[in-house]
Amino acid sequence: MTINWYPGHMVKARREIEASLKLVDIVVMLLDARAPLSCRNPDLEQMAQRKKIIMVLNKSDLADPAATRGFVKHLRQEGLPAVAVDSLKGQGIRQVVDAVHQAFESQRQDMLRRGRRIRPVRLMVAGVPNVGKSTFLNSLVGQKMARTGAKPGITRGKQWIRVRDDMEIMDTPGLLWPKIESEEQGLKLALLNIVGENAYEEYEVALYLLGVLRQQSPRLFTEYYKLKQVAEDDEELLQDIARQRGHLLKGGQPDPEKTARQIINDFRTGNLGRLTLDQLP
Template identity: 65%
Template sequence: MAINWYPGHMVKARREIEENIKLVDIVLMLLDARAPLSCRNPDLEKIVSRKKLIFILNKMDLAAPAATRQHQKMLQQDGYSVVAMDSSSGKGAKDVVQAIKDAYAEQADRLVQKGRRVRSPRVMVVGVPNVGKSTFLNCLVGQKIARTGAKPGITRGKQWIRVREDVEFMDTPGLMWPKVEDVEQGLKLALLDIVGENAYSEEEVALYLIRTLQEKAPQVIFTKYKVEVGQQSEQEILAAIAQKRGYLNKGGIPDSEKTCHLLLQDYRRGNLGKISLD
């Protein structure tokens, strides 16, 4: 499914990021650890390309640990700094602070050599919607300063936050690009709740989730929904889950809408376990 989701507030947010990029020293790009490659926004990477970039694989608590380690290694091989983080518990926060310090040390040295005063680093936090940018900042501050929410598009304007006396952060609204051409990437972004719900069909995404489970964690379909997985199609598994749950319309027809919604919710909340998509 190609995704076209580029609401008006993102046009403004993009401009704001472009205008403010010159004020910052370092950019933290948050990616969902379950699909870090699919979350890379080519348009955004172009805008921040002249700055030191650190990738944060956020929501690591929901991702398969081995996959996260592999992504970390691959991005590092490409020359990036990468830190994995769980902003709901704060795991990884120390590594983030250290990565910022290391990145700024080089720039600070250059300033000192030129006889210039070294001020505290300014760090911009960017990424696609709903990857946890505001939660991540609140976690680093230890206070709920930025508004967060379980739907994409919560932050609508930039916001400066002085997390600790020695770093200044700027929270930004999640940014998409005008068209996600790759069908599988679109399905992953939809499953991760990164794009608005009117940009995709829940049924298509739920069937994709069932395919993914069949391939990566077939036992979950049994343990969670008590449906034995054999040679059935995704549609048949969906109908069997509806049956087991008693999600039936008049005449005993499986309520596929309600079942699809349940599946997506279960995956997004981590109820199906740590399952990575990339």
Template identity: 55%
Template sequence: MTVNWFPGHMLKARREIQENAKVVDMVIEVVDARAPLSTTNPDLPHLVRGKPIIKVLNKADLADERETRRFISFFQKNGIGAVAADSLRGKGLPDVVRAVERVYAPLAKTLLEKRQRVRPARIMIAGLPNVGKSSFLNSLAGKRVVKTGAVPGVTRGRQWIRIKEGIELLDTPGVMWPKVENDEQGTKLALLAVVGEKAYEDEAVACYLISVLKHRKPEMLKERYRLESWDGEPGELLEEIGGKRGFFLRGGTVDLNKTARAVLEDFRKGGLGRLTLDRLPDEVNS
């Protein structure tokens, strides 16, 4: 599924990120731990002019723990700092602070050598819509400082937040890149509600999720939807799920749209269990 969802306000957000990059020391990119590669913005390194980037794999409570550890190792081996976090419960936040301090240490040392005052580390928070960026910032700051919501693009405005004596954060709006060319990545972004509802069809995305579960986590289908067999095609299984949930239209046919929305909601809220959609590059190519 090719996603072409780029509202006008996102062009303004890209410019804002470019301007903010001039006044920060590093960037924290918040990604969804269920798809750390698919929710990484490929344009970000260019937009921030090569500033160091720390990846925060947010919503780690919804992702497979083993896979999250593997992705963190993958990023670190490629010279990118990475930390897992569960912003709603405040887990992983001390690790984020330590990662920031490690990245900032060389600059602080340079300032001292020049006999200049070591100012707080200035950090820009970036990330795609709906990866939990605002919730992460609120949790890190220890108070509600930005509006949060489940609708892509809800965060607005610009503000500095000091979270401790040596760290200042600058929030930015969630921003997509202009066009997602890879079909599977686009479907994952839809599944994660990163793109707006008008950019995809619920039934197609639900069928993709069922296909993933069939091949990688069939026990989730069995436990959540009481399916005795998952040998059928994703569309057939979606219909069976709708029948078991009692989602019928007049005439007795299954309401596939309602069923698809219910399946997507189950995944997004963790009702299916912990699941990571992305795979490491060596696994995809093997």
């Protein structure tokens, strides 16, 4: 399968991100904790070479906790601050704020030494589609509002949201293009809803997912999908799930498309439990 994902507007996005990068001290790079390495964007990391980057493994509530700890450690060993976050519940947001302060400390000291006014640290949030950039931004801003009372965030011009006295954040997150280097990575990004609906065959994505489940959590087939036995062939397995779920076509045959959609949805909503697709190198 080839993933058709060459949106022309990504050229424009790249230019916008380059311009935005000039205005910030720190890039908060959002990754989906279920496939953090597949969500990385080498182009951004290249463009942001002279900035500090903080890696946020968002949606960690949906990922295998032990795997997430492993990725956080792995990224830190690469010299990148990394924090696991659940933006819906606000978990980990404090640690991100701490990491921002730490990353800014040398610049702050520098301003002090030169007798300059200490200005707020400026951030931008970046990430591929659907990793939770807007939700994270709200969570970051919302926490501040809870702490300072019911005042809405102060937006200066249109471009910055004052998150706290010493922190400003660009109000529109940088949308990055996924860099797809292998078929498997494309399938993972499709599962995570990062590449658009038209770019892949749901049936193939579902078969890939069944393979992942076979390896990581085979008891789901009997316990969640209530199958009596687990077929060795993935296509057969999908048909068995179709029958069990009553996803049938008019003639009573299994409906592969509908079943594929259902299985993918079960993964996305967390019905299948906390699963991580990437593996540590």
